[in-house]
Amino acid sequence: MSDKPSDQPSVSDEDWAAFVENAREQGLGTEEQSKALRKVRPKKAPKAPKAPKAPKAPKRQEPAGWRTGPAWQEMNGRAARRRKVKGVVGIALAAALALVAVRPQLFTGLLPDDVTSALPSSWSDRPEDTTPLAAETAAPTSAPDDVDPDRPTLKEPFRGSPAVRWADGAAGIEPPAAKATGWMSKKQVEDALKRSKDFLVASNLDPAVLKGGKPSAALRLIDPKFGNLRSEVEQALARPTEEHDPTIVFSRFDPAEARVVGSVVKIRGRMSVEKGTGKDSGQVLVHTDYTFVYPVVKARPGADAVERSIVRRVLTFSFVDPARFRATPGKLGVSDWDAQFGNNDCAHPGNGFLRPTFDEDRAALPQPSRSGAAVDPYDRSKTLGELPRGCGTVTRS
Structure with a gap:
C-alpha cells in the first residue's frame, strides 16, 4: 500500500x-x-483555488487643491539680496504641513479611540533635547534633525524648533580668534570683529529696534565715507519701498501688528576674516552668516498664539586701509548683504517691517504667485545663493 x-x-x-x-x-x-x-x-x-476577485472600482479622484492645494497654504515670507542681486525673493509657510507638524492634537479627534489612546496625553510630555550645540565653525553638512512637533507657548516659545538648542542672543555671535590679516595687526582685527558683532547686535537684537524703532546704534557704526551706504539706509528707513526695504539689514516688527515674546532671540552662525584681493585689495573683509529666530505673538492684549519668524542674514563688513582710502576710525563699511525670511508675508513687501503671519489670519491672506521651491529655514548647509528665490514655501517654522 x-x-x-x-x-x-x-x-x-x-x-x-x-x-x-x-x-x-x-x-x-x-x-x-x-x-x-x-x-x-x-x-x-x-483547497480548490479561489475564484478571482472582481476588480475594484477606481478610487475617486479628489479635485486639485483638496486639502493639499493652495487653499491650505499661505505665502508668508521672502528673501532679498542687495548690491550683487536685486529684487525681492522669499520663503512662505505651508499651512497644511505646519498644522500637522506643530499641532497634531488638532487631528487626534479624527482617529479611532484605540489609536488616540496610545498617544501621549500631551505632546509636551515628550522629552525635548535642549543641550546647547557647540559653536558653528564651518557650514554644516545637512539640515538639523526634526524635533517633536510641540506647539510653542509663551513660556517655551522655541519648543518644537531646532533653535531650542541654539545660543541665546548675543552669545550666539562668537567671533573667531583674531590674527594679523592684510594691513591690520592682530589688535586691529580684534577690534574689527568686535565692531562687526556690535553691528549685528544693534541691528537684530536691540529691543527698541525689534519694536519698530530706528536702529540708531547700528547706523552710527556705518562709515559715512563708505560710498552712499549710510544715506541709502537712512532713506530706506524713512521711506521704505519694495526696492529699498530696511528689513534687508534690520530686524524690525510693526508694533501695531506683532511683538517679540520674552527677551531671548535664538542665534546660530559663524564669522570669518580674510584679506581682500582684486577689487577688494587694501581691505580686510569680515564675513558673517547668522540665522535669527524670533518668537512672536499678535500685538493685541492677551494674545498667546506663538509663531516664529526666521531670518538668515549674510553680510560682509569692509575695513579699508586708511593709507589708501578715505575712512573714519572706529567705523565700518558693508560691502555686501543678503537675507532670507521665513514666515514673513511676501504679499505685502516693502513697508519696512517683518510681517509674521498667524493661524487666524492665514486663510484671508492673498495668494501671490510662487516661484520658489520648498525650503527648510533652519538648514544652514547651503549658501543663500544656492537656495531658490521668490515666494515659496518653508517646511517648518
Whole structure:
C-alpha cells in the first residue's frame, strides 16, 4: 500500500472521535497520540483555488487643491539680496504641513479611540533635547534633525524648533580668534570683529529696534565715507519701498501688528576674516552668516498664539586701509548683504517691517504667485545663493 495520503482509507468523524477517546484511555502521551493520529487521520485535500476577485472600482479622484492645494497654504515670507542681486525673493509657510507638524492634537479627534489612546496625553510630555550645540565653525553638512512637533507657548516659545538648542542672543555671535590679516595687526582685527558683532547686535537684537524703532546704534557704526551706504539706509528707513526695504539689514516688527515674546532671540552662525584681493585689495573683509529666530505673538492684549519668524542674514563688513582710502576710525563699511525670511508675508513687501503671519489670519491672506521651491529655514548647509528665490514655501517654522 502506498504511504501517500490519497491511498489512505477514509475515516468517518464518528470513528475518528472514538479513536481519539480510546487513545486517551490507553494513556498515550501527546507525542505518541500525534504519531498514532498521523497514521490514521488523512491529510486534508488541497483547497480548490479561489475564484478571482472582481476588480475594484477606481478610487475617486479628489479635485486639485483638496486639502493639499493652495487653499491650505499661505505665502508668508521672502528673501532679498542687495548690491550683487536685486529684487525681492522669499520663503512662505505651508499651512497644511505646519498644522500637522506643530499641532497634531488638532487631528487626534479624527482617529479611532484605540489609536488616540496610545498617544501621549500631551505632546509636551515628550522629552525635548535642549543641550546647547557647540559653536558653528564651518557650514554644516545637512539640515538639523526634526524635533517633536510641540506647539510653542509663551513660556517655551522655541519648543518644537531646532533653535531650542541654539545660543541665546548675543552669545550666539562668537567671533573667531583674531590674527594679523592684510594691513591690520592682530589688535586691529580684534577690534574689527568686535565692531562687526556690535553691528549685528544693534541691528537684530536691540529691543527698541525689534519694536519698530530706528536702529540708531547700528547706523552710527556705518562709515559715512563708505560710498552712499549710510544715506541709502537712512532713506530706506524713512521711506521704505519694495526696492529699498530696511528689513534687508534690520530686524524690525510693526508694533501695531506683532511683538517679540520674552527677551531671548535664538542665534546660530559663524564669522570669518580674510584679506581682500582684486577689487577688494587694501581691505580686510569680515564675513558673517547668522540665522535669527524670533518668537512672536499678535500685538493685541492677551494674545498667546506663538509663531516664529526666521531670518538668515549674510553680510560682509569692509575695513579699508586708511593709507589708501578715505575712512573714519572706529567705523565700518558693508560691502555686501543678503537675507532670507521665513514666515514673513511676501504679499505685502516693502513697508519696512517683518510681517509674521498667524493661524487666524492665514486663510484671508492673498495668494501671490510662487516661484520658489520648498525650503527648510533652519538648514544652514547651503549658501543663500544656492537656495531658490521668490515666494515659496518653508517646511517648518
